[in-house]
Amino acid sequence: MPKMSPQGLILTGILFGIINSFTAFFYSSEWGYLIAFTIAIMVITFRPKGLFGVRRE
Amino acid sequence: MRSFLSLRDLVIKNWIFIIILLGLLIPLITSDQYILHILILSFILATLGASWDMLTGYGGLFSFGHQAFYAIGGYASAIICINYGISPWLGLLIGGLSALLASLVISYPVLRLRGPYIALVTLAFSLVIYEAITIFRDLTGGPSGLWGIPTFTPIDLGIIKITFEYTNRTSYYYLAYALLIINLIFLKIFVESKYGLRLRVIKESEEVAETLGIDTIKYKLVAVLISAFISGLTGAFYAHYIQLLSPEVAWVSTMLDIVLATMLGGFMTIYGAFAGSLVISFLKEYFRVIGQLRLVIYGLILILIIIATPSGLLKEMIVKILSFKKKVKVKNV
Numbered sequence: 467m468p469k470m471s472p473q474g475l476i477l478t479g480i481l482f483g484i485i486n487s488f489t490a491f492f493y494s495s496e497w498g499y500l501i502a503f504t505i506a507i508m509v510i511t512f513r514p515k516g517l518f519g520v521r522r523e
Numbered sequence: 524m525r526s527f528l529s530l531r532d533l534v535i536k537n538w539i540f541i542i543i544l545l546g547l548l549i550p551l552i553t554s555d556q557y558i559l560h561i562l563i564l565s566f567i568l569a570t571l572g573a574s575w576d577m578l579t580g581y582g583g584l585f586s587f588g589h590q591a592f593y594a595i596g597g598y599a600s601a602i603i604c605i606n607y608g609i610s611p612w613l614g615l616l617i618g619g620l621s622a623l624l625a626s627l628v629i630s631y632p633v634l635r636l637r638g639p640y641i642a643l644v645t646l647a648f649s650l651v652i653y654e655a656i657t658i659f660r661d662l663t664g665g666p667s668g669l670w671g672i673p674t675f676t677p678i679d680l681g682i683i684k685i686t687f688e689y690t691n692r693t694s695y696y697y698l699a700y701a702l703l704i705i706n707l708i709f710l711k712i713f714v715e716s717k718y719g720l721r722l723r724v725i726k727e728s729e730e731v732a733e734t735l736g737i738d739t740i741k742y743k744l745v746a747v748l749i750s751a752f753i754s755g756l757t758g759a760f761y762a763h764y765i766q767l768l769s770p771e772v773a774w775v776s777t778m779l780d781i782v783l784a785t786m787l788g789g790f791m792t793i794y795g796a797f798a799g800s801l802v803i804s805f806l807k808e809y810f811r812v813i814g815q816l817r818l819v820i821y822g823l824i825l826i827l828i829i830i831a832t833p834s835g836l837l838k839e840m841i842v843k844i845l846s847f848k849k850k851v852k853v854k855n856v
Contacts (some may be wrong), residue, residue, distance in 0.1 A: 500654040503647045510644050511632035 539794070546700055550693045559692045563764065565804035566699040567757055570706050571777075572784040572796025574753040577710050580791040581719055582746040583726030584633060588645030589754050589781055591629075591652040592622040594773035596755025597762035598656065598663055601672040604763070611675045611763040615756055622755020623748055625652075630747045634740050637729070646775075653773040668769035672762050695764055702760060703797070706753050711793050713749065722746055783825050789835020798837045 485505070486498040550559065575589050596618030604614045632644045656663045663669055675687040675698070685694050713719055721742050725732045732739050762768050771777075784803045788795025810817040832839045 494658075496654070496658045500651055500658065503651045503654065506647045507632060507644055507651070510640055510647070511635065514636065514640060 543704060546704075547697075550696050554693075556690075556692050559696050561804050561808055562801075563692065563696055563699045565800045566703040567761055568780055568784050568800035568804060569797040570703050570757045571754055571781050572788070572800055573707055573710050573793050574750040574757075575781050576785050576790065576793055576796050577714060578746050578750040580785070581714050581726065582722045582743060584743060584747065585638070585642045586633075586645045586747075586750070587642045587775075587778055588629065588649035588652075589750070590773050590775070590777035591645075591649035592626060592751045592754035593758040593761070593777060594652055594656065594768075594770075595625045596622040596758030597768050597772060598669065598758075599755070600759035601669055601762040601768055602662060604673050605669075605671060611673055611759075614763060615759045618759025618762070619752040619756035622751045622758065625755075626747050626751030630744055633747060634743055649773060649775070649778070653770055656770040656773055663770075664768070666770060668767055670767060672766045672768065674763050674766055699760065699764070702756070706756075707793060707797065710749075710753075714793060718742060718745065779821065783821060785835075786825060786828055787836050789838025792835065792838055795835055795838055799835075802837075 482502055482505075486502060489495075489497045489501055549562065553559070571589060571593060575586065578584050578586055599621035600611070600614035600618035603609055603617055604611050609617070629645065629648045633641050636644060657666050660666075675694075677684055677686040687694050687698075714722075721732070721737050724735065724737060725739050725742060729739055758772070761772070780800075780803060784799035785796045786799070787802055788797065788799030807817070810820060813820075828836050
C-alpha cells in the first residue's frame with residue numbers, strides 16, 4: 467500500500483469540494499459525482515500513488 | 524442393494540444432467556407465475572455470478588463493477604430496440620457487444636493495476652455509469668426509469684408457436700434457463716481449458732506467469748471481455764423480460780447480490796453461483812416483509828460464511844456429503 471499523506475488528503479478534500487460546488491454552480495448539480503469519480507479513475511490509472519504521492523525508487 | 528448402489532453412483536456421476544433435467548421439469552410441475560418469476564430472477568443472478576466467478580475466482584481480477592456491464596447491456600439493448608425498432612433477439616447480442624465495448628474502455632486501467640486498486644477502479648466506473656444513467660434522462664429516462672421496452676417477439680416453429688406473454692412466463696423461464704445453462708457450460712469449458720489454467724497461474728503470481736512466457740495482458744483481457752459480454756447479455760435479457768429499467772440496476776446492491784450468491788455457492792466452482800443464487804433469491808423473497816432490515820441479515824450471513832467456510836458454504840457441504848458417502852462405501856466393501 468502507498469504511504470499515507472495527511473497533507474495530500476486535506477488538499478484533495480478541499481479540491482474535490484471546490485470541483486463539486488463549481489460544477490454545481492456553473493453547470494448542473496448532477497454532474498458533481500460523475501466528474502469526481504472520473505477524476506478518481508484517472509488518478510488511480512495514471513498516478514497510482516495519488517496526486518501528491520511520492521514515487522518510491 | 525446392489526442396484527441401489529449403482530443408482531446412487533449414477534446420481535453422483537451424472538448429477539449435472541439430473542439438475543438440468545429437474546430445471547426443465549419445473550414449469551410442468553407448477554404453473555405458479557410468482558415462483559417462475561423468482562426462478563427467472565435467480566437464473567439471471569446465477570449467470571452474472573458465474574461470469575463474475577470466472578473473472579474473480581479464476582482470474583484474480585477483483586471486479587466490483589459488474590452491475591455496470593449488466594446495466595449497460597440492458598440500457599443499450601432497450602434504447603436501440605425502442606428507437607430503431609430492432610428485434611429484441613438481436614437486442615440480446617447488442618447488449619452483450621455494448622458491454623464488451625465498455626469493458627474495453629475500463630480494461631485499460633484494470634490491466635495496469637493490481638489487487639485492491641482494480642476493485643476501486645471498477646467500483647468508481649460503476650458509479651460513473653449510475654450517475655450517467657440518471658443524468659442523460661432524454662436517452663435513459665433518468666431516475667423515473669425507461670418505459671415501454673418491447674418484449675421478445677414470438678417464434679413460429681410451424682407446429683408450435685412460442686409466445687412471450689406476462690400471463691404465462693413459461694417461455695421466459697425456458698429462455699432464461701437456456702441462457703444460464705449455455706453460459707455455465709461455456710464458462711466451465713473455458714475455465715478448464717488452457718486459458719483457464721493460465722488465468723489461474725496469473726492469479727497466483729503474475730511474475731511467475733510472465734517468466735513462464737504467458738502473455739498476462741492478453742489472457743486477462745480475454746477474461747474481462749468474456750465476463751462483460753455475458754453480463755451485458757444477461758442485462759439485455761432482464762430489460763426485455765421486465766420491460767422497465769431504472770438506474771437502480773446499476774447500483775451497488777446488484778453487485779452485493781452477485782458477491783453473496785457466489786460466496787454462498789463457493790468460489791472457483793462456476794456452478795456454485797447457481798446454487799447460491801437459488802438460495803439468495805428465495806431468502807430475499809422470504810425476508811421481504813421486514814423491509815430494509817434484510818440488508819442487515821444479508822451482511823451477517825456474508826460475514827459468517829466468509830469466516831466459517833472461506834471456500835463457500837454449499838461447496839463445503841457437498842464435499843462433506845460426498846466424502847461421507849465414500850467412507851460408508853469403503854466400510855461396506
